[in-house]
Amino acid sequence: MIQHNAIIAEKTTWRFSVDDYIKLHQTRIIPADKQVELLDGEIIEITQIGPMHAYINSRLSDLIHEQLGSSVRLYLRKPLRLSTYSMPNPDLMVLQRKNYSHAYPESADLLLLIEVRQPPGSYDREEKLPLYATAGITEVWLIDPEQQIVEQYTASVENHYSVTTTHLLNQSITSANLPELKIALTEIFDTTEES
Amino acid sequence: MTVKSRIRFSVSDYEEMHRSGFLPEHLRVELLDGEIRKMSPIGPRHAGFVTRLERLLHKLLEDQVTIMVQNPIRLSNNSMPQPDLMLLHFREDDYEKALPVPADVYLLIEVSESSGDYDREDKLPRYAEAGIPEVWIVDTVTRTIEQYRTPSGKEYLSEKTFSAGQQLICSTLPNLAFDANIVLRA
Numbered sequence: 001m002i003q004h005n006a007i008i009a010e011k012t013t014w015r016f017s018v019d020d021y022i023k024l025h026q027t028r029i030i031p032a033d034k035q036v037e038l039l040d041g042e043i044i045e046i047t048q049i050g051p052m053h054a055y056i057n058s059r060l061s062d063l064i065h066e067q068l069g070s071s072v073r074l075y076l077r078k079p080l081r082l083s084t085y086s087m088p089n090p091d092l093m094v095l096q097r098k099n100y101s102h103a104y105p106e107s108a109d110l111l112l113l114i115e116v117r118q119p120p121g122s123y124d125r126e127e128k129l130p131l132y133a134t135a136g137i138t139e140v141w142l143i144d145p146e147q148q149i150v151e152q153y154t155a156s157v158e159n160h161y162s163v164t165t166t167h168l169l170n171q172s173i174t175s176a177n178l179p180e181l182k183i184a185l186t187e188i189f190d191t192t193e194e195s
Numbered sequence: 196m197t198v199k200s201r202i203r204f205s206v207s208d209y210e211e212m213h214r215s216g217f218l219p220e221h222l223r224v225e226l227l228d229g230e231i232r233k234m235s236p237i238g239p240r241h242a243g244f245v246t247r248l249e250r251l252l253h254k255l256l257e258d259q260v261t262i263m264v265q266n267p268i269r270l271s272n273n274s275m276p277q278p279d280l281m282l283l284h285f286r287e288d289d290y291e292k293a294l295p296v297p298a299d300v301y302l303l304i305e306v307s308e309s310s311g312d313y314d315r316e317d318k319l320p321r322y323a324e325a326g327i328p329e330v331w332i333v334d335t336v337t338r339t340i341e342q343y344r345t346p347s348g349k350e351y352l353s354e355k356t357f358s359a360g361q362q363l364i365c366s367t368l369p370n371l372a373f374d375a376n377i378v379l380r381a
Contacts, residue, residue: 012313013201014224014231020217027215029208036202043202 015041018087037079038087039127046089052145053116056188057091060114060143063183064094072111072178073097080113081106082135088128091116091143094178107135111177116143130159139177148189152176203229206275227317229273235313240335244306245279248333248378252282255371260301261285268303269294270325276318280304282368297325301367304331320349328367338381 016024021038024030035046049057061074075093081104082088092114095105113132132140133156140161142151148169153161154176167173167185175181204212209226212218223234237245245264252262261283267275275294282302283295290299303322307314314332322330323346330351332341339358343351344366357363359376 012233012235014218014233023215023217024212027211029204029211030202034202045200045202 013042015085016043017041017084018081021087035089037089038085040131041085047118049116049118053091053118056116056143056145059188060092060183063187064092064181067181067183068094068178071097073100075100075105079104080110082131082137083107086131086135088131090114090128094181107132107137110137112139112141112175112181113137114141114143116145119146129153129161133157133161134159139175141173143188145189148185150185150188201230203273204231205229205273206269206271209275223277225267225277226273226275227321232313232317234277235308238308241279241306241308244333244335244378247380248280248304248306251373251377252280252371255373256282256368259285259370260368261289263290263295267294268300269296270321274321274325276321278303279306282365282371297327300327302329302331302365302371303327304333306333306335308335319343319351323347323351324349329365333378338379340375340378 016038018038030036036043037046057076061076064074073095075095077089077091079087079089080093090113093105093110094112095109096111136156138156140153150167150173152165152167152173155161155163169185169189172182172184206226218224224231225234249264263281263283265277265279267277268281269275281295281300283299305314319330326346330343339356340363342355342357345352357375359379359381361375363373363375365371
């Protein structure tokens with residue numbers, strides 16, 4: 001019964017387009033200090049990230065910058081024009097190096113997208129991965145700070161990824177799109193010896 | 196704990212969206228509890244029931260009340276639905292200066308077919324919460340009229356169902372008394 005009602009509510013809720021969503025910000029109907037993202041026409045409030053999550057984002061951006069230097073552009077928690085009805089703010093986007101000052105990055109600009117999983121963990125995977133796959137994002141990493149693993153999703157087919165590789169703490173991960181990017185998981189998760 | 200929560204809009208946000216043009220005027224939408232909801236399209240049966248009700252209300256009540264058809268009510272800070280019919284305290288200006296608020300309402304009527312669950316599960320609790328004294332849900336499928344009275348919190352304490360042949364009397368407007376069959380034509 002509850003599920004039935006949820007389905008009805010889903011169907012009747014108004015879907016905002018990315019253009020609407022941008023206008024809602026411009027007109028301040030969505031206040032500038034409100035952290036939101038647009039997922040499949042719904043404006044979702046993003047909860048404040050914890051210190052571990054913030055630290056992993058920063059550490060990853062350092063590691064990527066060290067290895068790829070200025071050959072790519074890094075965006076941290078910035079809007080991505082994913083489709084007509086979706087504009088998420090992924091944790092980290094590795095983008096082709098070009099000028100994005102007049103238009104937000106689109107899926108074709110992406111070399112690698114990284115999300116850090118939030119506890120309890122179902123939100124990013126279940127809500128966003130199908131949207132990323134549908135938009136043709138070719139590689140996604142899902143960092144799981146609880147289990148200290150990284151899941152690597154490649155080969156998007158329709159609304160899912162047909163290849164998932166799980167990397168453990170004693171292993172390293174190499175990007176499929178960017179073979180020169182290789183990161184040992186201990187570098188992501190080991191926060192004891194900060195230099 | 197990551198909770199997926201939709202952003203909720205106020206009535207003034209909603210009005211601004213209409214003014215700035217990205218909720219086009221021809222769209223059938225309403226604001227319920229901060230969410231913009233699409234209303235189901237009006238089919239011939241729904242339209243016929245609303246027209247029949249409107250004729251009956253005009254006949255029985257004449258000029259004692261203001262009758263509004265499918266117009267918005269400012270229900271709360273974040274709800275502005277468009278009920279099928281509202282019987283309101285009479286106003287010379289026909290509410291031209293400001294949309295009605297719950298205190299103006301004698302009776303609110305929803306004609307329900309495909310939107311049955313939406314009217315009962317989503318809208319009715321908000322009407323109760325706003326203190327709307329009486330609501331009817333006219334069900335075109337089961338050919339019954341549900342009468343909800345005595346709002347308390349998010350529910351109505353009194354609920355009665357009328358079929359053809361039964362006499363229905365509005366608690367807030369006693370002149371509004373008729374055989375349910377006039378509306379239902381069962």
